[in-house]
Amino acid sequence: MTLSQLRTFALVVRLGSLRAAAAELGVSEPAVSAAVAALRAELGDPLFVRAGGGIAFTPGGRRLALHAEEIVGLAEQARREVAETVTATTSLRVVATADFAEHAADALLDAFTRRLPDCDVDLVVTAGDDLVDTLVRRAADVVLGPRPTLGPRPAGGGDGGLDAVPFLRYQRILVAAPDHPLHESASLGDALRQVWLTGPAGLEERSEEGRWLARQPLWPDLVRFPTETEALAAAREGDGVALALGHVVRMDLRHGTLVRLPLPGTPVQGLWYATVLGRGRASAAARALQEFVTAPGATAAMLTPPGAAPHTPRRQPVHVALWP
Numbered sequence: 324m325t326l327s328q329l330r331t332f333a334l335v336v337r338l339g340s341l342r343a344a345a346a347e348l349g350v351s352e353p354a355v356s357a358a359v360a361a362l363r364a365e366l367g368d369p370l371f372v373r374a375g376g377g378i379a380f381t382p383g384g385r386r387l388a389l390h391a392e393e394i395v396g397l398a399e400q401a402r403r404e405v406a407e408t409v410t411a412t413t414s415l416r417v418v419a420t421a422d423f424a425e426h427a428a429d430a431l432l433d434a435f436t437r438r439l440p441d442c443d444v445d446l447v448v449t450a451g452d453d454l455v456d457t458l459v460r461r462a463a464d465v466v467l468g469p470r471p472t473l474g475p476r477p478a479g480g481g482d483g484g485l486d487a488v489p490f491l492r493y494q495r496i497l498v499a500a501p502d503h504p505l506h507e508s509a510s511l512g513d514a515l516r517q518v519w520l521t522g523p524a525g526l527e528e529r530s531e532e533g534r535w536l537a538r539q540p541l542w543p544d545l546v547r548f549p550t551e552t553e554a555l556a557a558a559r560e561g562d563g564v565a566l567a568l569g570h571v572v573r574m575d576l577r578h579g580t581l582v583r584l585p586l587p588g589t590p591v592q593g594l595w596y597a598t599v600l601g602r603g604r605a606s607a608a609a610r611a612l613q614e615f616v617t618a619p620g621a622t623a624a625m626l627t628p629p630g631a632a633p634h635t636p637r638r639q640p641v642h643v644a645l646w647p
Contacts, residue, residue, distance in 0.1 A: 324365055324397055329391040332370070333460075336388040340378060352527040362387070376406075376584040396461025413442045415608045418457045420468035421524040423595055424448045425550055426571055427491065427625040428467060435615050442608055451529040458485065458600055464609040467616075469530045470596040484601035490616040491625055494569040494590035495532045497513050498581040500561040509584040515541040518563035522551035531593035532566055555581070566591070 334344040335355065336465055345352040363370055370384035380388065419428050424446065432444050449457060457463035470487050485570040497514060499505065505513055508595040519526075525545050526533045536542065546563060548554040555572065559580050567581075569590060575581035597613045599605035605613070 324362055328358045328362050328424050330395045331355055332362055333388060333391040333395055334392070335359065335371075335378075336380065336384070341378075360483065370549040392460045392517045396459075399461060405483065408457070413608045415442055415444045415606075415612060416447070416462065416464045417444055417612070418447045418449050418454065418463035418466045420451050420454070420527065420530075420570070421448050421522050422530075422551060423468050425522065425552065426568060427595075429629060430624040431467075431616065435612055438615060439608070439611060442611075450524060451527040454529075454598070455485070458598065460602075464599065464606050465612050466598045468595060469527070470594070471529070471598055485598050486605065486613075487596040487598040488554050488613050488617065489596050491595045491622060493593045495566045495573070495593060496569050496590045497564055497584040497586045498555075498558060498567045498572055498575070499584055500559055501579055501582050502581070503561065503564070503584070504624055505564070505584050506582055509586045511539065511587050512541070514564065514584060514586050515539060517543060519543040520554040520557050520563040520565045521545050521547050522554055523547055526566065532591045535588065535591045536566075600625055603628045608645055 331344060331348065334347055335341055338344050338347060341355045341359070342352055345355045348355070359370065366383065366387065368383035368387075369381055370387060371378045371380045373379075417428070417432065428446055436442055436444060447457075447463070451469050451471075452465040454463075454468060458466055458471070470489075471485060497509070499517075505517070525547055526536055528534065528537060546554075546557075548557065551565075551567070551571075554565050555567060555575070557563065558567075559575070564584060566589075572581055576583060588614065597616045599609045599613055
């Protein structure tokens with residue numbers, strides 16, 4: 324079996340179809356079929372069968388998928404590490420949830436790259452449900468956000484576990500414009516019937532605030548904005564309420580441009596984690612960032628309001644992208 328065949332099969336599993344894998348790879352569907360057929364012949368296992376308009380993987384196919392993802396990830400990691408010996412720089416792939424990326428990631432990574440100026444950081448934004456997948460596939464070195472958990476995986480899958488370090492506690496409070504009708508008294512039922520303004524990820528179920536809301540009798544109507552900053556601007560205009568990070572709206576509350584609604588059950592306490600692959604499989608740069616996030620200087624940087632501290636361009640850029 325070849326690396327190309329394993330990469331192709333891993334994509335078929337992740338995307339759920341040969342056609343989607345072919346489109347992702349930029350090849351024809353027969354080329355994908357040929358790669359899978361070669362693996363079937365070598366392993367003596369059909370790997371998957373057609374079922375219900377889609378494909379269902381055999382036990383052997385599911386086991387191969389786990390190994391294929393890791394082998395492809397290891398090959399990419401080896402390629403990067405060899406390149407680093409030539410360029411004398413270290414690369415670090417960081418994946419974060421949208422809320423952390425917007426409010427804390429830039430300040431954190433700015434401070435980190437000052438400490439480690441030869442580290443070139445790529446920051447990718449993804450959903451909380453995808454954090455584990457990016458680590459297991461070695462598409463990320465570190466993930467920042469709610470604590471990711473490994474789902475059920477076949478014995479011998481070789482995931483090696485995760486190493487999660489908590490580093491920043493936060494509070495979510497419900498805020499609205501000063502003339503909002505719930506300003507004086509906010510019952511849970513009345514609040515849940517309001518329009519809730521959120522960032523692009525909504526209220527993710529894996530976050531503490533998402534789990535808290537899932538326990539309530541009603542899920543509110545969510546209006547998503549490209550950023551939480553835009554959602555808060557709409558809240559100031561009276562377009563709805565927002566479950567905002569307390570330290571982000573501190574100045575709004577002080578100046579009266581937003582008010583806190585006295586909603587039972589709030590503030591919602593949350594915790595962000597820096598997570599890497601366990602059992603010694605994390606890179607030195609990933610471990611360095613995981614250690615750095617707990618330092619007082621990192622915490623101060625993340626909690627500093629935007630524009631409150633002087634900005635000096637870092638030596639190495641942090642590249643930001645959205646996960647497809």
